Amino acid sequence: MSKVLLEAKDLKKSFSTAAGSLDVLRSINLTVNEGESVSIRGLSGSGKTTLLQLLGGLEAPDAGEVLIDLKSQGLVSPHLHLGHGVGFVFQNFQLMPELNTLENVMLAAKILGTPDAEFKARTLIESVGLGSRLNHYPSQLSGGECQRVAIARALINDPTIVLADEPTGNLDEATGQQIINLLLGIVAKKQMALILVTHSREFAERTQRQLLLTKGVLSPG
Ligand SMILES: Nc1ncnc2c1ncn2[C@@H]1O[C@H](COP(=O)(O)OP(=O)(O)OP(=O)(O)O)[C@@H](O)[C@H]1O
Ligand SMILES: [Mg+2]
Secondary structure: OOOEEEEEEEEEEEEEEOOEEEEEEEEEEEEEEOOOEEEEEOOOOOOHHHHHHHHOOOOOOOEEEEEEEOOOOOEEOHHHHOOOOEEEEOOOOOOOOOOOHHHHHHHHHHHHOOOOHHHHHHHHHHHOOOHHHOOOOHHHOOHHHHHHHHHHHHHOOOOOEEEEEOOOOOOOHHHHHHHHHHHHHHHHHOOOEEEEEOOOHHHHOOOOEEEEEEOOEEEEO
16 A cells, blocks of 8 residues: 555635635645646636645644655645755746756755755756756746656755646646656656646646646545
8 A cells, every 4th residue: 555645634724804714725625646747727816836835834724633654754835845846846936046957956955954955966967858948047948847846846956746836837738747747757667646736637637646736625636
């Protein structure tokens, strides 16, 4: 039997707005096994980014619990181990504009004191096909190239799980295919688990399990 890597139990999240409380996540239950890939689709505004932030420990739920097994320490709450074991590919990249490609990817490793940061960063940048863009700043890169830098950065600390928030959003069909091939290829090779948020049914079907987020709950999709 596969080992459970991530477990979300009855997560709830609301935002208070001028118009009252907005109940975005009503009851989220999700279990992801080691090395498993899962996709989540849902309408814009359905709460996909909010959910990934809770799963990665970037935000706290109002109720419920997220547990992640980071490097076989047993199941722990992800906010206690922010950056360790979880690789996040943000919807809008979140690259540092004043850092070049190499520096952006190395930064994540330096923050955690990961050894051999530069060698690892160069290897990953090469593997995402940007070996000739090491010294480019984000403003000098195309959208697809920024996305690939963001993927390299998410992988540099050898996460056990990668949370990717619409990594093909705003990309043309061919570049989107390339990004998905790259991401699925790397996580499979390194036996990482993946939660892929996407609007594309085609990309979703390339993961092992497809889920749909509707009205604050997940269902098979
Ligand atoms: N900090 C916040 N305060 C108030 N409302 C918020 C906040 N963050 C998100 N929301 C609202 O919660 C809902 C879910 O937002 P979220 O970004 O999770 O959606 P999404 O499914 O990722 O959408 P998209 O596909 O457009 O990226 C939206 O209606 C949004 O307006
Ligand atoms: Mg989103």
